[in-house]
Amino acid sequence: DARVTQTPRHKVTEMGQEVTMRCQPILGHNTVFWYRQTMMQGLELLAYFRNRAPLDDSGMPKDRFSAEMPDATLATLKIQPSEPRDSAVYFCASGPGQGVGANVLTFGAGSRLTVL
Amino acid sequence: GEDVEQSLFLSVREGDSSVINCTYTDSSSTYLYWYKQEPGAGLQLLTYIFSNMDMKQDQRLTVLLNKKDKHLSLRIADTQTGDSAIYFCAETLNTGFQKLVFGTGTRLLVSP
Numbered sequence: 001d002a003r004v005t006q007t008p009r010h011k012v013t014e015m016g017q018e019v020t021m022r023c024q025p026i027l028g029h030n031t032v033f034w035y036r037q038t039m040m041q042g043l044e045l046l047a048y049f050r051n052r053a054p055l056d057d058s059g060m061p062k063d064r065f066s067a068e069m070p071d072a073t074l075a076t077l078k079i080q081p082s083e084p085r086d087s088a089v090y091f092c093a094s095g096p097g098q099g100v101g102a103n104v105l106t107f108g109a110g111s112r113l114t115v116l
Numbered sequence: 117g118e119d120v121e122q123s124l125f126l127s128v129r130e131g132d133s134s135v136i137n138c139t140y141t142d143s144s145s146t147y148l149y150w151y152k153q154e155p156g157a158g159l160q161l162l163t164y165i166f167s168n169m170d171m172k173q174d175q176r177l178t179v180l181l182n183k184k185d186k187h188l189s190l191r192i193a194d195t196q197t198g199d200s201a202i203y204f205c206a207e208t209l210n211t212g213f214q215k216l217v218f219g220t221g222t223r224l225l226v227s228p
Contacts (some may be wrong), residue, residue, distance in 0.1 A: 004158075035215070035218075041220065042172045042219075042221060043188040043204065043221070045160075045215065045216075045217070048215070056215065085223075091158050091159070093158075093159075095139050101156065103147060103149070103208050103216050104149075104161055104164065105161070105216065106161075107151075107158030107159045108158050109156075109157055109158050110157075
């Protein structure tokens with residue numbers, strides 16, 4: 001049963017600390033998305049990769065957030081320095097990127113971040 | 117704009133039908149999706165409909181699409197307590213790459 005794996009599942013940190021969230025997309029999927037979910041804003045798209053290349057990160061605060069795909073099996077989302085307003089659940093999702101089900105995304109279980 | 121709108125809450129009794137509504141923005145969306153999120157979990161695809169279809173049925177789920185009004189609905193027949201979750205509709209924006217935009221989510225509460 002193919003799944004998207006995210007780590008850590010939970011993270012509590014203090015303001016100003018660096019946070020790195022990791023995602024292992026489904027093998028063979030060539031699109032990877034990072035979403036942030038909060039009660040107030042709902043689901044926000046932060047970054048989108050196709051074939052490991054960043055195509056859209058317009059939803060991401062550039063001064064403190066960065067997203068990378070060092071290889072096809074790993075996507076990272078880094079926040080430095082973290083702030084209390086970054087507290088949210090961060091989801092990674094991957095998709096085939098082509099064919100009929102191109103945009104059928106499989107989501108990870110999420111990383112719940114709390115910044116004190 | 118990119119707002120996909122849904123009502124926030126829906127409460128039904130077990131055994132009744134649930135209808136969750138969604139309005140989307142991009143008339144050129146090729147696919148429209150319904151995802152389900154259970155507590156503490158990520159989103160899970162329920163079903164999707166191609167834009168040239170008016171209706172799609174999948175067991176207890178019926179999706180209706182009104183392209184003229186940009187209105188999408190999800191009907192769950194014989195709703196069960198296990199159907200309690202947040203339901204998101206999503207459209208595909210053709211913005212150079214196909215960007216999936218989610219609605220605000222509808223929290224469905226099914227009472228016994």
